[in-house]
Amino acid sequence: MRCVSYELCAEKLKARLTKIMAALTVDITKAKLQSESIRNGLGRGLLEAGKQNKNVVAVTADLTESTNISLFAKAFPERFIQVGVSEQNLVTVGSGLAAFGKIPFVSSYAAFNPGRNWEQIRTTICLNDRPVKIVGSHTGISVGPDGATHQMLEDIALMRALPNMVVLAPCDSVEAEKATLAMATDLRPNYIRLARDATPIITLPDTPFEIGKAIVFVEGFDVTIIATGTMVYHALLAAERLKHHHISAEVINVSTVKPLDAETIITSVKKTRAVVTAEEAQINGGLGGVIAELLAERCPTIMRRIGMKDHFGESGKPNELLKHFGLDADHIVLAAQELIDRKG
Amino acid sequence: MTVEELELKADTIRQDIIKMLEHAGSGHSAGSLGLADIFTALYFDILKHDPKNPDWNERDILILSNGHTVPVRYAAMARAGYFPVEELMTLRQLGSRLQGHPERVRLPGLETTSGPLGCGLSQACGIALAMRMDNITHRWIYVVMSDGELDEGNVWEAAMLANKYRLGNIIAIVDRNNIQLDGPTEIVMPLEDLKAKWESFGWYVIEIDGNNIPEVIHACALGRSIVDKPVIIIAHTIPGKGVDYMEFDYRWHGTPPGLADIAGMPPKAEQAKIALRELRTLRGKIESEAD
Numbered sequence: 001m002r003c004v005s006y007e008l009c010a011e012k013l014k015a016r017l018t019k020i021m022a023a024l025t026v027d028i029t030k031a032k033l034q035s036e037s038i039r040n041g042l043g044r045g046l047l048e049a050g051k052q053n054k055n056v057v058a059v060t061a062d063l064t065e066s067t068n069i070s071l072f073a074k075a076f077p078e079r080f081i082q083v084g085v086s087e088q089n090l091v092t093v094g095s096g097l098a099a100f101g102k103i104p105f106v107s108s109y110a111a112f113n114p115g116r117n118w119e120q121i122r123t124t125i126c127l128n129d130r131p132v133k134i135v136g137s138h139t140g141i142s143v144g145p146d147g148a149t150h151q152m153l154e155d156i157a158l159m160r161a162l163p164n165m166v167v168l169a170p171c172d173s174v175e176a177e178k179a180t181l182a183m184a185t186d187l188r189p190n191y192i193r194l195a196r197d198a199t200p201i202i203t204l205p206d207t208p209f210e211i212g213k214a215i216v217f218v219e220g221f222d223v224t225i226i227a228t229g230t231m232v233y234h235a236l237l238a239a240e241r242l243k244h245h246h247i248s249a250e251v252i253n254v255s256t257v258k259p260l261d262a263e264t265i266i267t268s269v270k271k272t273r274a275v276v277t278a279e280e281a282q283i284n285g286g287l288g289g290v291i292a293e294l295l296a297e298r299c300p301t302i303m304r305r306i307g308m309k310d311h312f313g314e315s316g317k318p319n320e321l322l323k324h325f326g327l328d329a330d331h332i333v334l335a336a337q338e339l340i341d342r343k344g
Numbered sequence: 345m346t347v348e349e350l351e352l353k354a355d356t357i358r359q360d361i362i363k364m365l366e367h368a369g370s371g372h373s374a375g376s377l378g379l380a381d382i383f384t385a386l387y388f389d390i391l392k393h394d395p396k397n398p399d400w401n402e403r404d405i406l407i408l409s410n411g412h413t414v415p416v417r418y419a420a421m422a423r424a425g426y427f428p429v430e431e432l433m434t435l436r437q438l439g440s441r442l443q444g445h446p447e448r449v450r451l452p453g454l455e456t457t458s459g460p461l462g463c464g465l466s467q468a469c470g471i472a473l474a475m476r477m478d479n480i481t482h483r484w485i486y487v488v489m490s491d492g493e494l495d496e497g498n499v500w501e502a503a504m505l506a507n508k509y510r511l512g513n514i515i516a517i518v519d520r521n522n523i524q525l526d527g528p529t530e531i532v533m534p535l536e537d538l539k540a541k542w543e544s545f546g547w548y549v550i551e552i553d554g555n556n557i558p559e560v561i562h563a564c565a566l567g568r569s570i571v572d573k574p575v576i577i578i579a580h581t582i583p584g585k586g587v588d589y590m591e592f593d594y595r596w597h598g599t600p601p602g603l604a605d606i607a608g609m610p611p612k613a614e615q616a617k618i619a620l621r622e623l624r625t626l627r628g629k630i631e632s633e634a635d
Contacts (some may be wrong), residue, residue, distance in 0.1 A: 057477070081473055081509075092463045096470020099456065102477070119460055120498070124467060128457035129449050182614070214417035 001141035016213075025202045028236045038230070042194055043068035045180025050059035050076050056184055057097055059083060059106045061090045066109040067137045067194075087112040091120045091132065093216055098130035100261075100284055103184055110136025110152035110193060118158055125189045126164045128334050133183045134191045139169075140230060140280030141321045142197040148312040152193075157285025159191040160258045165210060167258040168192045169279075172234035175285035178209035186211055189238045193229060195280070197318045200233045214261035216268065218303030220250035222343075223274040223336045226265060228254045228287045231232050231276055231278035231306070233328065238278075245333075247340055259291055266299050274339040275303035282306035302342055304335035345388050348556045348634040350408045353423060354384040355627045358586045359620055360419035360432055365600035366616040368436040371444065374596040375413040375490060376584035378521045378555070382579060383420040385560040386486065395425035398453035404483055405471055408545060409456050409464020410490035410519065411445040412598070417454075418442050426453050430617065462496025465516060469502050472511040484568060487516045492524030495533045500545070506574040507546030515567040516547075516576040521583040524595035540580060554579025586626055587619040 026033065050056045050072050057079040058072045064082070073080040081097075083089050087108050094106040099100045106113065113136055114121050127133045136155055143151040159167045166188050170176040176194065183190045190211075208215065216230070218239050229237035239249040250268050252322060254260070269275055279287040288305030295301045301315065313321060322328050345353070357380045365371045386406060387393070394400045406416050415435065422429045427441070434440035441451040445459030456467055475483060493499065506514055518538075526532050535541075542549045545610045548570045552559040560579065567575035583597070584590025595606050601615040610618050 036548045057474075079477060082506055083501070086501035086505070088462075088498040089466050091500065091504060092466030092502070093470040093473070093505065095456070095463075097474045098468035098470070099467065100471045100474030100478075102470075120463055123457060123460045124463050127447065127449075173590075286417075 002019055012275060020157060024144060024204070024207050024215060025236065026204060028200070028202060028233070029155050029172050029240060033200040033202070035200050037171050037196060038170060038199050039068040039194040039196065040133060041170065041176025042180050042192065045177040045193040046266045047075055048321045049181055049184035050079065053184060055104065056105070057081065057089055059094055059097070059104055061085055061087050061113065063108050064138070067109070073172050073251040087117045088120050091134065091144050092124050093119045094132040095124035095128060095130045098132050102279055103131060103133065103200065105133040105135055107135035107137065107340050109150060110155045111138065113149055114155060114191065115152060115273065119311040126162045129164055129187065131187050132189055134189070134193065135194065136300065139193040139198045140195050141308065142195055142230060142318035143217045144318040144321060145315050147315040150320060151313040152229040153201045153280070153282045153308045153313065154285070155191070155193055156257055156279070157289065160285070164189055165258065166190045166256065168211065168256055169229040169251050169256050171229055171309040172199050172203055174201055174203045174205065175207070177208055179255065182209065182211050191241055195230050202233050202236060209255065212259050212261060214252050214254045214256070214264040216250060216264065217253050218249065218251040220248035220272065222248045222267045222272055223276060224250045224252060224272045225278060225332060225336065225341055226252045226254055226287065226291055227278040228257060234327070234329045235278050235332060236311060237329035238336065241329060242336055247336060247339065249336060254287060256288050257287060257290060260294065262269045262294055262298070265291065265294065269295060269299050273301055274336070274343055275301050276306060276332055276335045276339065277303065277304040278327070280327060281307055282310065284310055302339055304339060306331055306335060347558055348630060350384050350388055351630045352627060353388055354380045354557065354625055355586070355630065357384060357416065357419040357423060359623050360416045360422070360429070361603055362399060362587070362616055362619045362623065364415050364419065364432050364435045366602040367433050369600060369603060370436060371415055371600045372412040372598050373590060373600055374594070375410065375519060375521065377587060377590065378414045378415040378581040378583045378585045379413055379519055380498065381555045381557050382488065382517060382519070382560050382581070383416045385557050385564070387420040387424045389561050390564045391486070395421070398426065402483065405455055405468070405485045407458075407464045407468055407487045408446060409458055409483065409487055410461060410493050411458030412445045413490070413519070414482070417446065421453055421530065460496035461490070461493040465499055465502035465506070468514050468516070469505050469509070469511055471512050472506070473509060477515065481513070483513065485514050487514065487562070489516060489518050490524070491518055491520045491522065491529050491535060492532070492533055494518065501543040503542070503547065510572060511574050512571040514574040515564060516574070518578050519567060519581055520578050521581045523583045523597055524596050538552050542576050546573060548573050549576055549578060551578045551580070554581035555585050586623050588622055589618070
């Protein structure tokens with residue numbers, strides 16, 4: 001098995017890292033990164049999409065403020081629909097709006113949307129092929145004190161199983177804004193998963209975003225860390241720490257879980273021959289499952305999956321919970337080291 | 345079309361349904377037959393539509409929410425000229441546009457995909473809200489639902505929303521045939537007082553005999569004149585209407601003629617034949633009454 005050691009590549013790597021980091025992400029080693037909830041990006045993106053296209057409408061189920069579509073609601077009250085606490089109604093009304101040429105963004109907490117209304121999404125949106133934009137906020141255990149009922153972890157598994165559905169999970173508010181604008185012009189049903197807690201802003205205004213494209217944020221040679229959503233920041237932190245152990249990690253941001261950018265991932269994995277996935281979701285059926293399926297068929301590779309391992313969360317502070325459940329940079333570092341040891 | 349012509353059309357559609365279901369070897373008989381008069385009235389009198397241009401942007405919208413009764417819609421569409429009548433015999437077969445439950449993307453003119461119950465009224469609300477945003481007031485949205493379907497919470501979520509936004513261009517039609525898959529509705533899950541329920545949700549309620557075509561046409565005309573609130577027509581129908589051994593019997597809800605080993609029913613090989621014979625007799629009666 002090919003494994004290029006850090007020493008051999010140190011100079012080349014350093015040069016490339018500097019270049020890549022300057023181009024695609026902010027320097028996360030800086031003392032203070034700006035943080036913002038990912039859903040704020042959705043709010044700004046939706047407002048802009050509403051300005052660009054009068055057919056963009058917003059529907060919510062009693063969660064205007066907390067899903068951050070209040071900016072849109074204030075700017076375009078005639079294009080804002082409040083359905084009350086009725087998530088099944090939320091998506092089926094969305095299907096009807098789309099049937100008449102609208103581009104509806106239907107928003108609620110992900111535990112209910114798509115957690116509660118999955119069958120309606122399956123039949124009236126996916127099978128019916130209507131371009132409804134499903135916004136699920138409050139995903140992951142970093143939802144925190146509200147506890148397990150509101151910490152949506154199964155949404156990736158639920159949504160990626162649906163034919164026709166596009167599944168997006170932006171890594172910060174800047175990327176969420178771009179993703180929202182891209183959704184407004186995409187003709188397919190889309191799902192976007194958002195997080196509640198403030199997340200470090202790691203991408204730049206000109207970092208590219210395209211539905212269906214994964215981006216290598218950091219180039220490396222010894223291990224590929226494939227992350228989505230809030231865990232991309234932890235993956236970047238882990239790559240920095242691994243440097244101190246003379247391990248060169250490649251970090252890929254998978255902001256589109258489906259359709260998956262298989263080529264970017266296979267290209268990286270053929271080079272590194274070791275994979276760690278990282279997500280704030282159930283690894284069974286989540287990103288970990290997605291990558292395991294891909295690699296088992298096309299490029300069998302040793303891998304470790306960081307994420308929720310077939311159990312529910314609980315109340316606590318976001319950072320406490322991430323640490324408690326092993327969803328942080330330290331656990332990514334340990335997993336990477338273990339794989340490097342196995343490669344020998 | 346005259347009333348007699350419409351009644352003959354409904355009889356033809358019923359015969360189509362029997363032939364389709366027997367040929368398919370599965371499907372829902374009772375509701376499809378019971379709705380034949382309503383679908384005849386819709387496609388041949390009430391709806392503004394163009395079979396040669398199913399996407400015509402001035403058309404009325406017809407949503408079939410209880411998708412399991414789609415054989416009646418397929419037959420009405422074929423007879424109206426949407427597609428060749430011979431295609432009806434492809435129902436439920438591999439590669440057919442006539443899926444067991446309707447799929448919009450396969451067959452132009454269906455408006456939506458349905459089968460899982462309780463979703464049609466919400467979609468009508470979405471369409472009505474979109475029409476309002478576009479300042480369209482002259483197009484109507486008809487939604488056909490079953491009574492068993494009203495067990496679904498999603499229906500009542502939509503009922504509240506339509507009242508909140510005063511969606512006056514929605515006309516819902518409930519096929520009140522008093523049966524569902526497991527038995528009589530009032531035993532499986534009591535719905536009464538149905539009229540009072542809808543009225544308390546802010547709807548204008550009209551009750552009719554849903555097997556009487558002039559009553560269906562009149563109720564829809566009345567419904568179109570009520571513009572300040574959504575309208576629901578509770579259409580009392582006979583499940584299995586036109587086939588004596590099927591009428592009022594919940595066991596024919598999800599069973600096709602030719603397949604049912606049901607106590608007291610004609611032998612399987614005779615079921616479709618007897619049904620068609622009765623419908624032809626009915627046809628003769630309509631014709632002789634018209635003379």
